[in-house]
Amino acid sequence: MPSEQDQIEASIIAAVLAGRFRPGTRLGESVLAGLYGVSRTLVREALMRLQTRGIVQVSARRGWFIVEPSAGEAHAAYEARKVIETGLMLSIGQIPPETLKHLREHVEAEHSAIQGPDVTSRVCLLGDFHVHLAEAFGNPVLTEILQNLTARTTLISMLYQSSDAAEESSDDHGIILDALEAGDLPLAAKLMAEHLDRVEAGLDLTARTDPLADLRDILVPGTSDAKPSSAKTVPDEPGPDHRKPINQIK
Amino acid sequence: MPSEQDQIEASIIAAVLAGRFRPGTRLGESVLAGLYGVSRTLVREALMRLQTRGIVQVSARRGWFIVEPSAGEAHAAYEARKVIETGLMLSIGQIPPETLKHLREHVEAEHSAIQGPDVTSRVCLLGDFHVHLAEAFGNPVLTEILQNLTARTTLISMLYQSSDAAEESSDDHGIILDALEAGDLPLAAKLMAEHLDRVEAGLDLTARTDPLADLRDILVPGTSDAKPSSAKTVPDEPGPDHRKPINQIK
DNA sequence: TCCCGCAGTCTTGTATACGAGACAGGTAGG
DNA sequence: CCTACCTGTCTCGTATACAAGACTGCGGGA
Missing domain, CATH: 1.10.10.10 (Winged helix-like DNA-binding domain superfamily/Winged helix DNA-binding domain)
Incomplete structure (x- = not known):
């Protein structure tokens, strides 16, 4: 299949x-x-x-x-997540202890990953928490939607993330779980909304790797905060240059 | 383009x-x-x-x-809509009068269509209301998601709809608009959830054109018992693989 | 020296060719 | 008469061929 x-x-x-x-x-x-x-x-x-x-x-x-989401699209993605995940928290009802345990373990894993140096797995785990939460609801349609949205926001954070507040994020996850465990759904919803707000606030929507940034900054000073180290141009296909007899790596 | x-x-x-x-x-x-x-x-x-x-x-x-959504998938789709649209109502804030007016006109159009004999445009309009509501929120991501979900539920109602409660639906829409106009978002959310519940309840999830239904009923009596109206069965994937006769449209 | 034009190359966009699996209908055997 | 097989046809799955737009680099002219 x-x-x-x-x-x-x-x-x-x-x-x-x-x-x-x-x-x-x-x-x-x-x-x-x-x-x-x-x-x-x-x-x-x-x-x-x-x-x-x-x-x-x-x-x-x-x-x-x-895709290179614009600042507007980034906002839209987070807003969409906020709407959906808030609604999810309010409707999720009682979570089976088994599932709750798995989520706990996931948060544990996040904590461990934060200690480690591997940024990649960290980002991956932090996003996965939300997907697993959706899975806990048991609705495949919603799960798929949130999977897509999470992938999108992962890209966004790659573009805009300035302060890597991973630890804070993970703590948020724990607190949300607490609320769910206590059965306080409105609180969970509120916490989720705040969490997503916080994550979005942690982005620097002006930090985008924009080849025109400098130019724009010169022409219209003040529109884009000059980020010294961001003068990188569009990354060109890394890896060995091809144009060789196509190397089949089957 | x-x-x-x-x-x-x-x-x-x-x-x-x-x-x-x-x-x-x-x-x-x-x-x-x-x-x-x-x-x-x-x-x-x-x-x-x-x-x-x-x-x-x-x-x-x-x-x-x-697609021929199963009863389980149908339920999942409506549930997803409920989660998302409820969250939407809670987050939508103040709707510009202009937009509100357009939505009113839409409900008017629904009412007119209900008088007419054209089932097609009626179903279309009833679904469109929700899409327009999403548009009012101004988030293209959410709009697209709800467009897809609405299309899916349209298919579902085509499969399962028993009582065509179009008029009731349209009334619901009007009431939801009232709540939004009054700025009572929690009420709007509650009404929306009830509305979607009502629509789903209007389906007869046992009514599916299933050539194996009778057979299954004979073999395993009670599995597909036709409870008159309150059949709130949530069958877990009875068996998605029905070899249905193929409608050739040549 | 700088600018404009032009051709070459590389890319996707679209069409076509060929192969393998699935279903249908007929046929032979019981 | 019924069952099992077998073959023909139709379908998607994948690869390849051809066309056309877009970027790049060079060369000629001002």
Whole structure:
């Protein structure tokens, strides 16, 4: 059942969630086809599915790119999460002890990851908490929606995150769990809303890697805070340059 | 910008929303390609996008079909809508008078349509109300999500709707608008939840065209007992794999 | 030296070709 | 008469071929 397409799709998503793809990275159909050892058709279909999930976008006859959400889109994504997850908290009812235990363990894992140096797994775990919460509700439709939204916000935090308040986030998760355990749903909802607000507030929506930032700053001083180290241009396809006989890594 | 694919996708969605496709209808790639005068490739890509939106599904080497949500999936879809739209009502804040006026006009249009004999436009309008409400919130992400969910529930009501309580629905919409106008968000949320419950309750989740129903009833009496109206059975995936007769539309 | 134009190359966009699995209908055997 | 098999046809799944737009780099002219 896991068709090759699904594998490609999952592989790209995993790479995105793991932070191995920066927003704006170009994903050439031919390159990916070569990497996966399949034809462009499969790659293309996987990319189109990712497009409807808001992970990648295509620019006509230029290529596929990991999405670079604008500040507005970033806000919209967090707002959507706030609406949905707040509603979820209010409707979730009693969570089975078993599930609650798993969530606890997840938060534990977050704490451990925060101690470690691995930023990637940390970000991954912090996002996963929300997905697992959705799973606890037992509604596959909602779970899928929140999965997509979480992937999107992961990209956003990769673009804009200034202060990495991972510890704070994890603490929030614990407190939300407390409220759920106590059965105080309105409190959980309130905490969730505040948590998401806090995460969004932790972003620096002016920090975007924007090649035009300097220019804009010169022309209209004050619109973009000059971030010294952000003068990086669009990251160009890393890795060994191809143009060789296509290396099948099957 | 409006690529041919988008047109195909939109065309199919429109047909679904208009009720011109029954759930379970087969959509052959070749047939559609012939109808639209394009190659199978474009049709296929449009169908895959519809697949991620939950409108169609593919059965390997058999064909594409308009989804036939199971009773469990139907419940999940309504529950998801309840969670999201409830959260939406609580967060929507003050609606601009202009927008409110448009929504009023929409409800008026619903009322008019209910008098008329056109079931199609009626169903369409009733669903559109919720989409417009999402638009009023001004969040494109949420709007898109609710668009998809609404399309899905439209399919569901086509499968299961027993009592066509259109008038009641439209009245509900009006009352919800009242609450919003008064700025009583918790009330609006409560009304919305009740409204969606009512709509779901109006479905007969045992009424599905299931060729195996009788057989199953004979073999395992009591499984598909037809309780007159209060049948709030939440069957856990009875068995999604019914070999249904294929509606050829050649 | 700088600017404009032009061609080459690379990309996606679309169509077509071919293969494998699934279903249907007929046929032979019991 | 019924059952089991077998073959033909139709479908999607995947690969490949061709077309057309977009960016790049070079060269000529002011």
